[in-house]
Amino acid sequence: MLRTPKLVMIPGPTPVVRSIQDQMGRETVAFGDPFFVQDYKEVLADLKELWKCSGEVFVIAGSGTLAMEMAIANITKRGDHVLICSNGFFGDRFIEMCQRKRLNVDVLSAPWGTSVTADDVEKKLVEKKYDVVTVTHVETATGVVAPIEAIGKVVKAHGALYVVDGVAATAGAAQYVDPMGIDVLLSCSQKAFGVAPGLAILWASREAVEKRKSLNPIPESYIDFEKWLPVMHDPSKYWGTPAINLIWALKESLQIIKEEGIVERYARHLRQAAFADGALEAIGFTVAAEKLFRAPTLSVYLYPQDANVDDLQFRKILAEEGAQTAGCLGEYAGKGFRMGHMGNIDKHTLVSAVASVERAAMRCGMNVEPGTGLSVLQQGLVDEH
Ligand SMILES: Cc1ncc(COP(=O)(O)O)c(C=O)c1O
Incomplete structure (x- = not known):
């Protein structure tokens, strides 16, 4: 393999x-x-x-x-x-x-x-x-x-x-x-x-x-x-x-x-978070945090309620597809996964991570067209240089 x-x-x-x-x-x-x-x-x-x-x-x-x-x-x-x-x-x-x-x-x-x-x-x-x-x-x-x-x-x-x-x-x-x-x-x-x-x-x-x-x-x-x-x-x-x-x-x-530049770094994190959240929403996940309070560094993505996604299986498949993510805690346990989008990550990392999520979603039976999340991400990233 x-x-x-x-x-x-x-x-x-x-x-x-x-x-x-x-x-x-x-x-x-x-x-x-x-x-x-x-x-x-x-x-x-x-x-x-x-x-x-x-x-x-x-x-x-x-x-x-x-x-x-x-x-x-x-x-x-x-x-x-x-x-x-x-x-x-x-x-x-x-x-x-x-x-x-x-x-x-x-x-x-x-x-x-x-x-x-x-x-x-x-x-x-x-x-x-x-x-x-x-x-x-x-x-x-x-x-x-x-x-x-x-x-x-x-x-x-x-x-x-x-x-x-x-x-x-x-x-x-x-x-x-x-x-x-x-x-x-x-x-x-x-x-x-x-x-x-x-x-x-x-x-x-x-x-x-x-x-x-x-x-x-x-x-x-x-x-x-x-x-x-x-x-x-x-x-x-x-x-x-x-x-x-x-x-x-x-x-x-x-x-x-x-x-x-630290100010630019903070601004990049805000943009990156918006791209990642937008891409995963397009795939069908819900961002757990209310819009006003969404963090620039990480997100909790909840599975679509009607998709019957098995949490452990999804994260295992996602890891096989190339992205390690974390399980949810407390009220969100079993209902989604946590993903970081912080630090020294670049366009390649973001594209690969979203592509992995997309493949895992398809393998887990979510109704998603290949490229749905990536297309949203790429639209954001094209102005990042
Ligand atoms: C907000 C926050 N505080 C404290 C901690 C504890 O840090 P550590 O696991 O490095 O001890 C964490 C760990 O993830 C955290 O996210």
Whole structure:
């Protein structure tokens, strides 16, 4: 049987381009190597500049969940009041994390497919004083984007610290730390940065850093801002071994971002999302997120109700046809699949992914003419250059 290369179209990890892979394949050096120290410094400086952060940035070994924990650990103490704005599975992930820290948690949830809005947050903040508000920028379970800038204005007006989970958004959806009033933006390497999994990335405002100082000491050690700050200011220092090759890979990712231009990169993601959604709608799928809240980085595509598509079989066939996608979670489980369209993906990747979906749909008995989705995609892509 012919081996078909598999495109990683799950909502992260995303396809890793050759120049980034090359950085991961380099011979590892000592973490005190002056050339590596210089590379690490440049990565940190670029992250601060591109995300407009006058506070601090941290890049450490870990996944997105570690970055979530790092955010909460450094700005809260037992008994603090936290408002968790949740649009689904990953928003909810903050709940247990905060409860374990003996924080008082209230949850503001949106129906799946929509987002908590700034007005919803305003109502809660008028009712009660919160120390921290968390929002998930792009909810990976629903493909919904939250209005983080508008919510930030409300949170800041009420004097709370503002935490944004950017895991499924950063480097694909517009985020600016100072201008958006974000106190902690947390993310990781394997989604729109297009790097392999393994780096937790976190930006902290001056206020968040001050808050950490006022808490001295915190119970956590590895993720303590105070332990890492000397390293982030001078990467020749040591706290935990840096993921050297991944930091090089992130450096290459940032180089790609700078070459593209970050503003253009955000705009490209919006266009790409519209093309992918349009193509899959033409094939017969429904985008789960309401139009107003569709994420630029990933989508949840629901099977046509009358087509009797078997979820596991569809995704197995789709993988055989060349695109790995993810199953749905929670309310959408079994009803569709999740597909990323973020990071360093190009026209070839998009065309191949949509063609794979089209073939899988035909093989699963959906009534679709070959080329239906591709034709919509190609109409969009022809103006992309
Ligand atoms: C929005 C969001 N937050 C947090 C996480 C957790 O990240 P990780 O799996 O890297 O720990 C994910 C993972 O997909 C996510 O999508």
